[in-house]
Amino acid sequence: MRHLMSPLDFSVKELDSLLALADDIEKNPAKYAHACDGKILATCFYEPSTRTRLSFESAMLRLGGQVLGFSEAGSSSAAKGESVSDTIRVISCYADICAIRHPKEGAPLVGSQKSLIPVINAGDGGHQHPTQTLTDLLTIKQKKGRLDHLTIGLCGDLKFGRTVHSLIEALVRYEDVSFVLISPEELRVPSYIREEVLDANNIPYKEVERLEDAMADLDILYMTRIQKERFFNEEEYLRMKGFYILDPKKMELAKDDMIVMHPLPRVNEISVEVDTDDRANYFEQAQYGVYVRMALILTLLEVQV
Numbered sequence: 001m002r003h004l005m006s007p008l009d010f011s012v013k014e015l016d017s018l019l020a021l022a023d024d025i026e027k028n029p030a031k032y033a034h035a036c037d038g039k040i041l042a043t044c045f046y047e048p049s050t051r052t053r054l055s056f057e058s059a060m061l062r063l064g065g066q067v068l069g070f071s072e073a074g075s076s077s078a079a080k081g082e083s084v085s086d087t088i089r090v091i092s093c094y095a096d097i098c099a100i101r102h103p104k105e106g107a108p109l110v111g112s113q114k115s116l117i118p119v120i121n122a123g124d125g126g127h128q129h130p131t132q133t134l135t136d137l138l139t140i141k142q143k144k145g146r147l148d149h150l151t152i153g154l155c156g157d158l159k160f161g162r163t164v165h166s167l168i169e170a171l172v173r174y175e176d177v178s179f180v181l182i183s184p185e186e187l188r189v190p191s192y193i194r195e196e197v198l199d200a201n202n203i204p205y206k207e208v209e210r211l212e213d214a215m216a217d218l219d220i221l222y223m224t225r226i227q228k229e230r231f232f233n234e235e236e237y238l239r240m241k242g243f244y245i246l247d248p249k250k251m252e253l254a255k256d257d258m259i260v261m262h263p264l265p266r267v268n269e270i271s272v273e274v275d276t277d278d279r280a281n282y283f284e285q286a287q288y289g290v291y292v293r294m295a296l297i298l299t300l301l302e303v304q305v
């Protein structure tokens with residue numbers, strides 16, 4: 001039995017197969033409509049979510065399966081003091097696969113250890129968000145046609161943004177990938193990512209503060225929200241909020257075939273005027289999230305279609 005805690009839990013070859021499966025699902029949805037008949041997905045969300053939880057549920061429903069779960073810790077037995085480990089152990093009696101999001105780093109891993117069913121990390125604190133990474137990889141593959149030979153700009157809250165941490169870890173495995181890390185000093189990527197992921201793999205990267213200084217070089221611009229809920233005080237958050245706003249004027253500096261991505265939710269870091277630019281891909285990215293989660297559920301449940 002396999003769980004998904006980090007994007008590195010899949011080899012590059014396995015990721016290729018998963019993305020190819022997601023592509024086939026997009027093209028031939030009817031073929032998969034009953035692949036998970038009789039199966040149940042549990043979504044255990046101890047933190048707010050729109051896309052991740054609903055795209056998981058949509059994915060299971062589109063495979064013919066069913067869903068159950070909770071969307072806030074207060075409505076689960078966590079409110080009575082039950083451990084994540086016990087909750088997931090019990091949920092393994094009710095479902096065939098489980099996606100868990102938790103504000104504490106490592107909680108899904110702890111939950112997986114006594115689970116009888118595959119557990120998927122749907123985001124753990126400021127740490128990892130592997131299924132967003134699968135979504136991002138599929139988006140890049142479909143839009144750029146490749147996952148190698150790319151310069152990726154990551155902009156915003158690189159310190160607390162878990163989608164950024166998972167995406168960097170996943171992309172360093174492809175050839176000729178380089179990064180431009182665009183953040184204020186206070187929100188730089190954590191040192192473990194710089195040292196153990198980028199430096200350890202000899203990946204070229206630079207760190208800049210101004211988005212304007214990076215735009216012209218990028219094949220992909222990955223915008224992120226300032227992670228308000230992970231700040232220690234409101235004042236600090238307010239100082240950082242509004243640091244980056246991608247607008248049509250900044251888009252003029254970019255290549256014609258650059259793509260803009262964002263895991264969403266957007267607050268104010270991309271002006272709505274950018275939405276009609278052909279290079280804006282964030283809503284399609286959310287759509288790809290459903291196909292890739294369908295592919296992931298099939299893979300972890302070992303369902304052959």
Ligand code: NCD
Pocket residue numbers: 051052123129132162163224225263264265
């Ligand atoms: C992201 C997350 O939860 O980390 N959202 C998502 O799952 N698409 C990004 C964010 O909340 O900023």
